[in-house]
Amino acid sequence: DVKVTQSSRYLVKRTGEKVFLECVQDMDHENMFWYRQDPGLGLRLIYFSYDVKMKEKGDIPEGYSVSREKKERFSLILESASTNQTSMYLCASSGVGGASEAFFGQGTRLTVV
Amino acid sequence: GNSVTQMEGPVTLSEEAFLTINCTYTATGYPSLFWYVQYPGEGLQLLLKATKADDKGSNKGFEATYRKETTSFHLEKGSVQVSDSAVYFCALSDWSGTYKYIFGTGTRLKVLA
Numbered sequence: 001d002v003k004v005t006q007s008s009r010y011l012v013k014r015t016g017e018k019v020f021l022e023c024v025q026d027m028d029h030e031n032m033f034w035y036r037q038d039p040g041l042g043l044r045l046i047y048f049s050y051d052v053k054m055k056e057k058g059d060i061p062e063g064y065s066v067s068r069e070k071k072e073r074f075s076l077i078l079e080s081a082s083t084n085q086t087s088m089y090l091c092a093s094s095g096v097g098g099a100s101e102a103f104f105g106q107g108t109r110l111t112v113v
Numbered sequence: 114g115n116s117v118t119q120m121e122g123p124v125t126l127s128e129e130a131f132l133t134i135n136c137t138y139t140a141t142g143y144p145s146l147f148w149y150v151q152y153p154g155e156g157l158q159l160l161l162k163a164t165k166a167d168d169k170g171s172n173k174g175f176e177a178t179y180r181k182e183t184t185s186f187h188l189e190k191g192s193v194q195v196s197d198s199a200v201y202f203c204a205l206s207d208w209s210g211t212y213k214y215i216f217g218t219g220t221r222l223k224v225l226a
Binding site: 035092097098100104 | 155158208215
């Protein structure tokens with residue numbers, strides 16, 4: 001069964017902490033994505049990566065960075081967590097080609113206090 | 114830019130009622146279209162997809178037809194069950210150099226026994 005696995009289901013962090021969210025996929029997919037999900041706003045793209053060490057900003061990259069050192073792993077980094085980054089974070093991966101669907105992890109609910 | 118608009122929820126139906134969730138899109142080119150479902154506390158799962166005009170995607174009794182003339186991809190099911198209660202997201206794949214996905218804001222469906 002194909003899988004995208006996020007390292008934590010729930011996280012509570014303090015304001016100003018550096019936070020790492022990890023995502024691993026076992027499908028040998030080229031593309032990986034980080035979204036945040038907030039009520040009434042749907043899914044908003046933070047960053048995506050189409051190859052190892054390659055990354056592109058999405059719609060809301062401010063306050064975030066990413067790392068992709070290996071094909072199967074895509075990390076989201078909150079450099080200095082703030083309360084407005086409290087949200088559900090979803091990682092996804094896909095193959096190449098517009099007909100390919102995205103596969104999602106189970107999500108990480110991050111609370112910044 | 115490309116975008117997806119779907120009807121606001123929540124939608125509340127009785128078991129065995131007919132379901133329609135409207136989705137329209139704006140896109141240059143020829144995107145693929147998707148419906149995803151999110152059950153409480155989980156990530157998104159692909160429900161169905163269509164990759165070209167007039168294609169019909171179907172799965173688990175749900176259907177949607179890619180209508181290029183009306184730029185729509187409405188989700189339908191003839192008889193809903195309590196277990197269909199979830200949030201439904203319409204999405205398109207956006208080719209602008211690299212593939213990414215654009216999601217609607219989601220429609221919450223609640224089915225009452």
